[in-house]
Structures are given as structure tokens and as C-alpha cells.
Amino acid sequence: MADTETFEPDGRAIPYADDRRDGPSLVLVPGEGLNIAYLGPLAEALTEEDFRVVRIGARRPEPGASVTMRELAQDVVDVMDHLGLECPWVGGHGFGGTVARSVAIDHPTRAAGLLLLGVETGVDASPATSEIPASARNTQLVAMQRTARAEWSRTEGIPLPPAIPILVIQGAMDEVMPPANAEALRATAPERVSVVTIDGARDLFPLTHVGETAWPIEDYLDWD
Numbered sequence: 001m002a003d004t005e006t007f008e009p010d011g012r013a014i015p016y017a018d019d020r021r022d023g024p025s026l027v028l029v030p031g032e033g034l035n036i037a038y039l040g041p042l043a044e045a046l047t048e049e050d051f052r053v054v055r056i057g058a059r060r061p062e063p064g065a066s067v068t069m070r071e072l073a074q075d076v077v078d079v080m081d082h083l084g085l086e087c088p089w090v091g092g093h094g095f096g097g098t099v100a101r102s103v104a105i106d107h108p109t110r111a112a113g114l115l116l117l118g119v120e121t122g123v124d125a126s127p128a129t130s131e132i133p134a135s136a137r138n139t140q141l142v143a144m145q146r147t148a149r150a151e152w153s154r155t156e157g158i159p160l161p162p163a164i165p166i167l168v169i170q171g172a173m174d175e176v177m178p179p180a181n182a183e184a185l186r187a188t189a190p191e192r193v194s195v196v197t198i199d200g201a202r203d204l205f206p207l208t209h210v211g212e213t214a215w216p217i218e219d220y221l222d223w224d
Contacts, residue, residue, distance in 0.1 A: 002042050004057075007082050014075050015057035018083055023050035024221045025088035027103075029076060029096030030057055032145050033137030038207050039093065043084075046215040051221075054083060061140040069152040072145075073102035077110060085169065091115025094177060095145050095204050101154070104161035113165045115217065117206050118177035118184050122153025129175035131202045135167060136191050160185065166193045167220045169213055171201030194220065 002017040004215070005142045017036055026046065030036050036055040049074040056079050058072065076099060079086070090111040097116040104111040124146055127134055127148060166189070168182045179197060186193040196216040201209045 004036060007079050007157055009078050009082075009121070010124070012075060012078075013060040014079055015044070016079050016083075019047045019053045021047050021050045021052045023052065023084055025052040025054070026217070026221070027076065027080065027088050027090045027100070027113075028053060028055045029090075029092030029099045030055070031092070031096055031132070033139065033142035034093075034132070035138070036137075037154035038204075042206050042213055045210050046217060049214075051218075052088075054085065054088070055119045056147065058141055061138075061144045066106050067144060069099065069148045070106055072099050072112060072148060073106050075102075076103050077107050080110065086110070089111045089113045089115055091117065092158055092201070093117040095149065098149060098152075098158060102159065104164060105159060107197045108161065108163070111161070111164055113167065113221075114144075114161060116166065116168045116182075116185075116201060117213065118170050118174060119168055119181035120158070120179060121179060122149060122158055123178050124150075125176040129203075129206045131208075138202045140198045160188060164192070165220075167216065168193060169211070169216055170195065170197055171205040171209070172197050172199050172202060173201060173202045174205070176203040 002019045004017050006012045036057045046053050090103050092100045098120045170182050181193045200213045
């Protein structure tokens with residue numbers, strides 16, 4: 001598994017890890033307040049099938065500074081440029097999927113498809129419903145990300161990118177990003193949105209159900 005490195009364009013400190021292989025490329029962005037480490041087992045499972053998986057985290061929060069979803073999406077694209085990734089699948093877990101949506105909307109030629117590991121809405125979830133320990137989240141990062149998401153949701157409603165295929169993987173028991181979110185998303189573009197539900201899984205399923213998360217990705221991206 002690749003070590004975490006830091007890319008610092010214009011002083012922004014953006015962590016990433018690049019597991020290079022010869023197959024399809026996939027960018028993964030972590031959930032709200034989380035670092036990229038917990039996505040390592042999923043990345044490892046996919047690289048065993050020759051996927052190239054690049055995990056890209058959030059920039060370090062600066063005191064008193066706010067960022068927009070477009071700026072967070074630009075961070076992802078800047079790392080992609082740094083690594084020579086032209087048009088990978090782009091996705092993420094929870095908030096990371098929302099960032100991926102922004103990447104695909106603002107940079108439509110840079111995303112071959114969109115992978116959503118759970119579907120967020122513009123409403124902040126209660127920590128009490130999550131199986132992720134509060135101690136695992138960076139509170140400054142959570143505040144920065146929630147502000148960016150709230151503004152994007154208020155002005156644009158967390159839109160769906162046009163044209164590209166979208167794969168949603170979700171936990172059947174997820175109370176943070178309930179399955180109804182994905183069904184509502186699929187109803188807006190049934191010809192492009194595919195949904196896979198993992199029985200017994202909650203909101204941390206990319207870590208607790210690694211195989212069940214990796215298999216539909218491998219199948220959908222059609223790599224043998």
C-alpha cells in the first residue's frame with residue numbers, strides 16, 4: 001500500500017496516496033473529517049485486481065479561512081494533474097462523494113464516471129447515527145467541509161453531473177446516508193445511475209465490508 005504524500009500547490013497541503021497499477025484508474029476521496037488511511041484496505045483490494053487507486057484527502061484547514069466545494073474539487077484535479085491522471089473514475093465516501101460530484105460538474109472532461117459510496121444530502125447527519133467514532137474525525141476539517149457543502153446545497157442543491165455513468169454503493173443499515181437517498185438519486189437519471197446495496201452494512205462499509213464494496217466496482221468498471 002502506498003505511503004501518504006503531500007502536494008502543496010500555492011501553499012495548500014493536500015495529502016494523497018497513489019497505488020499504481022496498469023488497470024483502470026480510480027480516485028477516492030474520504031468522508032467528512034476523515035483522513036485517507038481508512039480507505040487503504042479498499043484501495044489494496046482494488047489494486048490486487050490491477051486498478052490504479054489514488055486516495056486524495058482534504059487540504060489542511062486554515063484558521064479563519066473558508067473554502068468552497070469548487071475549491072475542494074480543484075484540489076482533487078490539481079493532484080490528478082500532478083500525477084498525470086487525465087480522466088479516471090472519480091468517487092468518494094459520503095462527503096468525499098459530494099466532492100467527486102463537484103469535480104465531475106466543474107471539470108466534465110476529467111471524470112470518466114462517478115462512484116458514490118453512500119449518497120449525501122445537504123443536511124448534516126447526527127453523529128449519534130454513525131458507527132464512525134467522533135474521535136476519528138478532525139473537528140476543524142468537519143467545520144470547513146460542512147460550511148462548503150451547506151453553501152453549495154443552498155445555491156445549487158448538490159446537482160448530479162450530466163452524461164457520465166454513476167455507480168452508487170450503499171449500506172442497507174446506513175442511518176447517516178440511508179438507502180432512500182440513493183433511490184431518490186436514481187429516480188432523477190435511471191438510465192445512468194446503478195445502485196448496489198450491501199446487506200447488514202452501515203455508514204463505515206468501505207472499511208467494514210471491503211470485499212462487498214470492491215466487487216461491484218471491479219464488475220462495473222469491467223476489468224478482468
